[in-house]
Amino acid sequence: MKEIIKSSHSKLYFIICCISATIICTFLSWILFAHPLNSDKTFKIKKFPKPTTVTNLAVTRRPEVIKANMILAPDYSLPPIQNDMAPVVYRLLTNQKIVFLGIDDGMFKDQSVIDIMQQNNIKASLFLTKSAISGNPDFFKQLTAQGSFVEDHTISHDTKMVTDEDYSQQKADICGMADYEELHYGRRPTLFRPPGGAYSDSLRQAAADCGMKAIITWVAKANGGLMQYQIGDKLRPGDVVLMHFRPEFASDMKSFVEAMKNSGLHTALLEDAI
Numbered sequence: 001m002k003e004i005i006k007s008s009h010s011k012l013y014f015i016i017c018c019i020s021a022t023i024i025c026t027f028l029s030w031i032l033f034a035h036p037l038n039s040d041k042t043f044k045i046k047k048f049p050k051p052t053t054v055t056n057l058a059v060t061r062r063p064e065v066i067k068a069n070m071i072l073a074p075d076y077s078l079p080p081i082q083n084d085m086a087p088v089v090y091r092l093l094t095n096q097k098i099v100f101l102g103i104d105d106g107m108f109k110d111q112s113v114i115d116i117m118q119q120n121n122i123k124a125s126l127f128l129t130k131s132a133i134s135g136n137p138d139f140f141k142q143l144t145a146q147g148s149f150v151e152d153h154t155i156s157h158d159t160k161m162v163t164d165e166d167y168s169q170q171k172a173d174i175c176g177m178a179d180y181e182e183l184h185y186g187r188r189p190t191l192f193r194p195p196g197g198a199y200s201d202s203l204r205q206a207a208a209d210c211g212m213k214a215i216i217t218w219v220a221k222a223n224g225g226l227m228q229y230q231i232g233d234k235l236r237p238g239d240v241v242l243m244h245f246r247p248e249f250a251s252d253m254k255s256f257v258e259a260m261k262n263s264g265l266h267t268a269l270l271e272d273a274i
């Protein structure tokens, strides 16, 4: 009988201990997590802000805001080489909301250029000239690693090559730069931009004979921190835009990106389109 009573007491103690422990644990949990004194921000889940529109190119870290370098489906075919002359392109007639950026020469080689291109997810055709880059051609490998393409802008950068040079000299000027770029960047350029933009039938033949698919000029410029338009007052789908590697690179890029945004456009690569 004593053993039965003793056993009943043990069970009772056990149940009381379990209930007490549950009450203590519940109380401690409430103190730790639910008490008003502990409603510090560190217990709240932070919500990430929604992406905002890019307003400052120098500091933006949200390249996904600009859907750059996208061609949904090619809807443009380049005119063929006719009479041994490369076609001339300053705008691609496309229904897609894209523009094309060509950045010329290569004089200004500052790390900020690499950062700005990266931060804004801009890829471009780089029309480089030997006199501007030969001191440090490797600088531009950082841009080709980001997806930009190096293209041909002659060895001499003679803006009067149309009249100063005969066909054989023009060909040497274009083919020589193609050789140099192929050696340094591992890809032979396929697009040619004449220094100053002037061209002739002879120059178009020389470009074609150097393997160029097209002569690329432009219809708008980002220059001196402003946009300059040859037609109208805003960017249109398919426009080719000219920029340079100059000390005002940041402000030029800012004006270009603002112009794209105002027209609802983003960049694509000529190399993907033609």
Ligand SMILES: [Zn+2]
Residues within 6 Å of the ligand: 104, 105, 129, 153, 157, 195, 196
């Ligand atoms: Zn140039």
